[in-house]
Amino acid sequence: MDLFDSLKSKIKGKKISLVFPEGSDRRIVEAASRLAADDLAHPILLGTNDEISKVATSIDASLDGVEIVDFENQPQDVINSMVNAIVERRKGKTDEEKARQWLKDANYFGTTMVYMDKVDGMVSGAFHPTGDTVRPALQIIKTKPGVNLISGSFVMQKGDQRYLFADCAINLELDAQQMAEVAVVSAEMAKTFDIDPKVAMLSFSTKSSAKGDMVTKVQEATKLAKEMAPDLPIDGEFQFDAAFVPEVAAQKAPDSDVAGHATVFIFPSLEAGNIGYKIGQRFGGFEALGPILQGLNKPVNDLSRGSNPEDVYKVAIITAAQAL
Numbered sequence: 346m347d348l349f350d351s352l353k354s355k356i357k358g359k360k361i362s363l364v365f366p367e368g369s370d371r372r373i374v375e376a377a378s379r380l381a382a383d384d385l386a387h388p389i390l391l392g393t394n395d396e397i398s399k400v401a402t403s404i405d406a407s408l409d410g411v412e413i414v415d416f417e418n419q420p421q422d423v424i425n426s427m428v429n430a431i432v433e434r435r436k437g438k439t440d441e442e443k444a445r446q447w448l449k450d451a452n453y454f455g456t457t458m459v460y461m462d463k464v465d466g467m468v469s470g471a472f473h474p475t476g477d478t479v480r481p482a483l484q485i486i487k488t489k490p491g492v493n494l495i496s497g498s499f500v501m502q503k504g505d506q507r508y509l510f511a512d513c514a515i516n517l518e519l520d521a522q523q524m525a526e527v528a529v530v531s532a533e534m535a536k537t538f539d540i541d542p543k544v545a546m547l548s549f550s551t552k553s554s555a556k557g558d559m560v561t562k563v564q565e566a567t568k569l570a571k572e573m574a575p576d577l578p579i580d581g582e583f584q585f586d587a588a589f590v591p592e593v594a595a596q597k598a599p600d601s602d603v604a605g606h607a608t609v610f611i612f613p614s615l616e617a618g619n620i621g622y623k624i625g626q627r628f629g630g631f632e633a634l635g636p637i638l639q640g641l642n643k644p645v646n647d648l649s650r651g652s653n654p655e656d657v658y659k660v661a662i663i664t665a666a667q668a669l
């Protein structure tokens with residue numbers, strides 16, 4: 346089954362609420378209108394009625410089923426409760442004055458709505474850089490219990506082939522413990538996309554074929570990941586070909602149950618992960634869906650600034666599926 350057909354069937358009719366801080370962006374209005382019409386989510390656009398209605402009229406989009414929240418003109422008691430929630434959550438790191446200032450920013454406002462369970466998830470980044478979308482989530486929503494690190498994955502798909510790559514978006518460097526954690530969280534995320542996780546820890550070495558600190562790190566990460574999730578098929582360290590190609594795996598790692606059959610690929614650094622997914626996309630002809638933020642306690646996803654309405658629609662579907 347096509348990935349989006351499968352995700353849509355999971356979320357349809359469930360009225361999962363998603364906040365879009367960039368509510369008056371034409372692409373967001375178009376995607377929100379479609380999501381509501383298709384009964385895939387309950388979209389909430391931040392902005393003024395006037396502004397958003399004008400955009401909707403200009404693109405002939407219906408706002409039926411789309412809620413508008415004028416976040417800059419909220420009653421004082423609503424703002425006060427949000428300020429209190431932030432101050433309490435930040436445990437001394439953010440005072441009341443700062444929290445009030447944050448709430449004037451649509452991304453912080455939307456993130457706080459998610460944190461306070463007023464909505465189920467958030468999609469932003471159509472015109473904000475990654476940091477502006479992700480930082481409020483790191484500061485307020487934070488990680489799931491038992492997870493210390495947020496990372497960014499891509500679902501790579503072509504025809505009926507579907508894989509998950511991580512971390513391709515967030516952490517510049519990973520130590521062994523962090524790489525292990527990304528592996529375990531990624532395996533969990535893979536299941537959201539109907540990918541049966543077989544996790545390969547990637548390196549330029551396969552089973553000690555090369556030496557050096559970078560190899561030792563991936564070996565250590567593999568050991569830690571196996572300890573963290575003893576029931577998951579996780580193995581390494583593998584070069585990409587040993588992880589992916591059964592004939593190469595038979596040569597280089599004949600005893601592994603993951604080599605040659607991996608579906609989840611964990612990269613040792615952001616350089617490797619980000620370059621790797623783009624090679625898969627541009628040389629390999631795979632569609633790259635993401636970055637999907639993983640490890641957060643509630644779903645927030647970042648759009649690419651080059652997104653079109655179709656991209657926004659798809660990221661929203663993914664976000665709603667994560668909220669299930």
Ligand SMILES: CC(C)(COP(=O)(O)OP(=O)(O)OC[C@H]1O[C@@H](n2cnc3c(N)ncnc32)[C@H](O)[C@@H]1OP(=O)(O)O)[C@@H](O)C(=O)NCCC(=O)NCCS
Pocket residue numbers: 438475476477479480483484488493494495496513514515516517619636
């Ligand atoms: C995501 C990113 C913007 C966060 O950077 P930042 O705002 O400078 O982060 P800071 O170090 O100031 O941390 C802010 C908070 O987030 C937390 N945090 C930062 N990175 C985190 C992570 N990966 N997981 C969990 N928490 C994290 C910090 O602990 C801090 O929490 P605190 O305020 O409670 O102490 C940064 O990691 C980044 O730019 N990554 C690369 C993004 C990129 O360019 N990707 C390229 C391809 S898309």
